[in-house]
Amino acid sequence: MYSLMANCCNWLKRWREPIRKVTLIMVGLDNAGKTATVKGIQGESPEDVAPTVGFSKIDLKQGRFEVTIFDLGGGKRIRGIWKNYYAESYGIIFVVDSSDVERMEETKETMSELLRHPKISGKPVLVLANKQDKEGALAEADVIECLSLEKLVNEHKCLCQIEPCSAIIGYGKKIDKSIKKGLLWLLHIIAKDFDALYERIQKDTTEQKAAEEQEKRERAERVRKIREESYLCIF
Amino acid sequence: MGEVQKGLLSVIQKLKGSEEQELRIVLLGLDNAGKTTLLKRLASEEVNTITPTQGFNIKSVHSHGFKLNVWDIGGQRAIRTYWKKYLGSTDMLIYVIDSADQKRFEETGQELSELVEDENLTSVPLLVFANKQDLATASSAADIAEGLNLHTYRDRPWQIQACSALSGEGVQDGMNWICSQITSRKK
Ligand SMILES: Nc1nc2c(ncn2[C@@H]2O[C@H](COP(=O)(O)OP(=O)(O)OP(=O)(O)O)[C@@H](O)[C@H]2O)c(=O)[nH]1
Numbered sequence: 001m002y003s004l005m006a007n008c009c010n011w012l013k014r015w016r017e018p019i020r021k022v023t024l025i026m027v028g029l030d031n032a033g034k035t036a037t038v039k040g041i042q043g044e045s046p047e048d049v050a051p052t053v054g055f056s057k058i059d060l061k062q063g064r065f066e067v068t069i070f071d072l073g074g075g076k077r078i079r080g081i082w083k084n085y086y087a088e089s090y091g092i093i094f095v096v097d098s099s100d101v102e103r104m105e106e107t108k109e110t111m112s113e114l115l116r117h118p119k120i121s122g123k124p125v126l127v128l129a130n131k132q133d134k135e136g137a138l139a140e141a142d143v144i145e146c147l148s149l150e151k152l153v154n155e156h157k158c159l160c161q162i163e164p165c166s167a168i169i170g171y172g173k174k175i176d177k178s179i180k181k182g183l184l185w186l187l188h189i190i191a192k193d194f195d196a197l198y199e200r201i202q203k204d205t206t207e208q209k210a211a212e213e214q215e216k217r218e219r220a221e222r223v224r225k226i227r228e229e230s231y232l233c234i235f
Numbered sequence: 236m237g238e239v240q241k242g243l244l245s246v247i248q249k250l251k252g253s254e255e256q257e258l259r260i261v262l263l264g265l266d267n268a269g270k271t272t273l274l275k276r277l278a279s280e281e282v283n284t285i286t287p288t289q290g291f292n293i294k295s296v297h298s299h300g301f302k303l304n305v306w307d308i309g310g311q312r313a314i315r316t317y318w319k320k321y322l323g324s325t326d327m328l329i330y331v332i333d334s335a336d337q338k339r340f341e342e343t344g345q346e347l348s349e350l351v352e353d354e355n356l357t358s359v360p361l362l363v364f365a366n367k368q369d370l371a372t373a374s375s376a377a378d379i380a381e382g383l384n385l386h387t388y389r390d391r392p393w394q395i396q397a398c399s400a401l402s403g404e405g406v407q408d409g410m411n412w413i414c415s416q417i418t419s420r421k422k
């Protein structure tokens with residue numbers, strides 16, 4: 001009886017919680033399995049993927065959360081765009097190809113650079129040690145060691161959880177439970193610290209938007225001049 | 236799969252057997268960006284009806300389940316208003332830029348940003364072909380993405396594909412991305 005009431009109370013409490021909009025970024029080296037993971041979460045077959053050299057996003061509902069996940073290209077030549085999305089992200093999903101031992105050093109450097117960024121430090125990170133289905137894939141503990149993960153996340157005050165998983169073994173309801181578990185962990189951490197994160201993100205995105213708007217206006221003005229000049233040339 | 240250049244055919248094959256009525260692609264870019272060369276690459280002999288539309292410099296490719304409209308956007312500001320009628324129910328936007336013409340990055344970026352504001356193009360996926368990568372002075376995809384402020388386009392998926400319409404390199408990769416977007420859209 002007591003537990004029934006407690007359940008009811010919990011339910012009521014949750015029901016009264018406001019809907020929270022949360023943006024996450026999905027990053028990691030090219031070929032790590034980010035797009036496959038995102039597709040799986042969205043309930044689409046993760047088979048038909050092309051390398052991302054750009055941006056796409058998915059929206060999903062999870063409890064009281066409206067979650068948007070940005071899937072960003074991980075190739076060396078496109079990684080430079082990541083930083084533009086840091087300000088608005090509440091948390092990071094970092095996908096690692098656990099079977100690609102040769103690129104662990106590059107992975108480590110990339111992650112280090114990411115966590116060091118002032119717009120990222122202090123935010124929670126979920127590491128997906130992907131491709132566990134592959135032979136020779138590093139186990140969780142080995143990935144932690146290869147990336148010096150403990151040191152990295154302590155240094156930058158990022159709460160961190162690592163989940164060994166495979167993005168291709170199932171999708172939608174049959175998605176790898178570890179991916180689901182990791183995502184729930186990330187949202188749980190975000191919820192716990194929501195107000196502070198919200199404030200930080202409001203501040204950072206307001207600044208970024210203002211800078212973008214100004215840049216946009218300035219460019220429009222420069223281009224207007226160029227167009228005028230070429231117009232004058234004709235006459 | 237290891238196939239040679241298939242261009243639009245791969246997309247057509249993808250569409251076969253699907254419910255999709257017609258896929259409407261609009262291909263745009265400043266003059267000299269390489270649209271015509273690219274079009275020739277995309278529309279191999281199977282798609283051979285490239286008909287210039289009278290009045291303005293618009294070319295159309297029709298095929299089963301396919302409609303591709305191509306036109307220049309530079310120097311034709313006067314006919315802008317006519318574009319609208321070609322933008323209706325667009326499924327995919329391909330924007331071509333000359334990666335070696337750094338002087339015009341801002342201009343082409345401005346054109347693109349004005350274009351995507353059109354309500355017909357709301358949340359339409361955008362493929363940017365960073366063309367002329369065979370030239371030594373070509374900028375990288377990331378630099379171009381930065382130059383075009385692509386990160387401010389958050390309402391649609393976008394992809395920047397380095398390519399050389401001349402050699403054909405990268406063109407099929409771009410079409411593969413379009414294919415992957417079609418499946419996503421179909422659900
Ligand atoms: N065996 C195995 N293959 C996987 C797994 N996840 C992804 N892949 C494959 O790895 C390749 C790359 O996957 P993507 O999802 O495109 O990788 P990405 O991280 O999005 O890469 P970029 O878009 O280039 O940054 C694809 O061929 C996937 O099918 C996995 O868990 N196991």
Ligand SMILES: [Mg+2]
Pocket residue numbers: 034035036050051052071072073074
């Ligand atoms: Mg990807």
